[in-house]
Amino acid sequence: MDVRKYGVLFFVVVAVVALLAASPALSRVLVFPRTEFFTALWILGSNNTAEDYPFNVSSGKSYGISLGLENQLGYCSYYLIEVKFRNETQSVPSSFGPLENRTPSSLPSLFNISAFVADQSDWELPLTFGFDYGFNDTLVRVDFHTMIFNGNVLNLEGASTSWNATTSRFYGALFFELWLYDRATTNFQYNGRFVDLKLNMTAT
C-alpha cells in the first residue's frame, strides 16, 4: 500500500486532533476584549417592571419602587447611592457630557445606600417611601415635614414646593445619585449618573 496517497487525509486528521488538544489554551487566548466599562442605574415600578411608577402621592401614604444597579466596570465595585429630594427650582445633578464635567446636585443627601456589586452582576433593592406634608394657608405651597424611606424617618423640614400653574401640579422629585468608591483616593466620586422619580403632591 502506498501511504503517500493518504498524506492529505493523514495531516488533516493530525491537525484536527492538535486543534482539539489546543482548544483549552485557545479558548483563553481568542477572547474578544471588553471595551465598554460602565454602570447602569435604574428604577422600576412596584411590579418590578418599567411601568406603574408612583406619580400622584398623598401625605401619609406609602409607595413602592425598586432601585437597581448593574456593574460592568471590570471589577467588584463599592457604590454609594445618595437619596435626595428637590422641587422644580432646586439644584439638578448632571448626567450628560464628559464624565469629569458632570456634577452632583448641591442638595444634601437625606440617606446613603451602600451597594457592593461583583463585576458583571446586578443588585436590586426594594424601596418604600412616603411623605408627610401640609399645604400653606393660601394653598399655593406644600411644606414638607418628613419622608419615611424604607422605615427610616428622614427630616424634610424647610423643604417645600410651589404650585405650578401651567401644569396644575405640585412637583417634587425623589432622585438617586450614584457615587463610586475610588480605592486610590479612598473617597467616593460622583459617577455622573442619577435616576429620578417625578411626583405630584396631592391633597387627597
Next chain:
Amino acid sequence: MKNRFAVLVLLAVLWLACSGAVCHGASEADARSTVASADQRVSVCYSAVADAEKAGANVSGLLVTLNDAGMLLSEAHLSLINGSYDLASGLAGQCVTKLNGFDNDADSLRASASQARFVDFWVNVVGSAVGAIAVAVGGFLVWRFLKRKSVVKAGGV
C-alpha cells in the same frame, strides 16, 4: 449657714450641668468615632473582596455580608444626623461585628483562587499547548515512519 448651703447647692447644680454637657459631648464624639471606624472597616473589607475577585474567587457570599454591613452603616450615619448617638454607636458596632474575621475569609478565598488559577494555567494553557505540539510532532514522525516503511516495502518487491 444658709448662704453656704445655697452656694453648695449652686455648685452642685453647676457641676451636674457641666458633667451632663461633657457626657453629651463625649457621647457624640464617641458615636462619630465609632461610625468613622466602621466606615474604615467597611472600606478595608471591600478592598479585600476586590482583591479576592481579581484573583478569580467567587465572592458572592462575601458580598452578601458586606451589603448587610453597608446597610447597618447607612443607618448609623442617619442616626448620627438625627442626633441619636447611642443608636448610631450601636449600629456601627453591629456593622463592625458583622465583619469580624471577614478579611481572613477574603484572604483565604483569594489564596485558593490564586492556587486554582495557577493549576488551571499549567493544565489548561501550558498542558494543552504542549499536547497540541506533541500531536503535531508525533503525527509528523508517524508519517515519516510509515512513508519509509512503504518505500522499503516497494523496494523489496
